[in-house]
Amino acid sequence: MSERVQNRSAGQGPGTKAERRLAAQLAAKKAAEKKRRRQSVLGALAGVAVVAVLIGVFVAVNGGDDDKKPAAGTPSASAPAAAAPGTQQLPEGTDPALATKPAVGPGKGELTKLAVTTLVKGKGPEVKAGQQITTNYVGVFYKDGKQFDSSWDRGQPATFPIGVGQVIKGWDQGLVGVPVGSRVQLDIPGDLAYGNESVGGRPGGPLRFVVDVLAAQ
Template sequence: MRASTHLQGVDVSERVENRSEDQAAPATKAGRRLAAQLAEKKAAEARRRRQSMLGAAAGVLAVVALVGGLVWLNGGDDDKPASTAAPASPSAPVEPSAPPAPELPANIDPALKTKPTVKAGTGELKKLTVTTLVKGTGPAVKAGQTITTNYVGVFYKDGKQFDASWDNGQPATFPIGVGRVIKGWDQGLVGVPVGSRVQLDLPAALAYGDKAEGGGPAGPLRFVVDVLAAQ
């Protein structure tokens, strides 16, 4: 009986110990899982902190690079005065310097300051006719000079205006006696004193022809020309 009782006691003790170990095992596994989760969470937080620090450092480096670039563009010279002139556009054409303004005669006739009224001619015009309306006191125009004029051009037969420098807002400047203008002008204006107003009656052959070749007005023409300067 005692032996049986002893064996029973040992069996009971072993069963109690086995139950204790089985109950402790799940608790230990759960603890390990919890510890692993905590460790992973700490590692993730550490990674986020490192990424934040790296991002902040990159931002600082970008700002430093930008400031350095601006200093380089400015030549690194804080004492250099800034230019106030606007940069020239590379696409804008460079305008040539304007020629000096012609010197007008000091005693120019007041009539040359007003646009003349030009009427039609009469009869058949067969040759160049030069009529002095106002005689100037300046030197005579020479072939090869550049002259400055005001003029009015009308059709000889009806007096209808087709052109006038007065309406264009400025006098006309051109070489004379060298084939740069119509023949009637080359022939009629050479020898005219500066400061004169002359009337030129041109047959078609000395103007633009009977058929207005080149877009000019056809037929005989009449011009009243003021010779303002010759150079």
């Protein structure tokens, strides 16, 4: 091994100092470049933050596009206004009497069989078993007239299949054959309703319903 190589290995020759100086220059250059990149990233992030703040202020002041759209369930400007409490908008051609919630009182005497009383006769086709019907209804206890259920109070008609065992027997038997557009009173004994005892929060005993048949399909 030569003396020059030995000196370099020991870190003593003039060549070693030059290499160290070069290495130091390279290290300083890398550090400066890294610092410039960091400053560039921080500057970009600061710019994004400023833009985000400006957008937030613009939306807060102007309401944004979303504020100009109706919220879910809110009528648009072109849609008809919501019906007042206790009223319903009706399909075209329906008797106006069906637009207002009926007053339903108690029955009289003992109820032993299903009784169907037509209060308003509709002009539509008769309901057939297996159809989906749309109704408004009020349900009360037959004996005292106390209400236990009402689609009117929920603000939305109820739609369900009829004549196929999906509702109580009094409805299946009492509504098949009723013309669409009718308002009928169903006096239903307990064995055709939910039974004679109140179980699981269901009303027990004889019941009275006033049902508006709005549609069938």
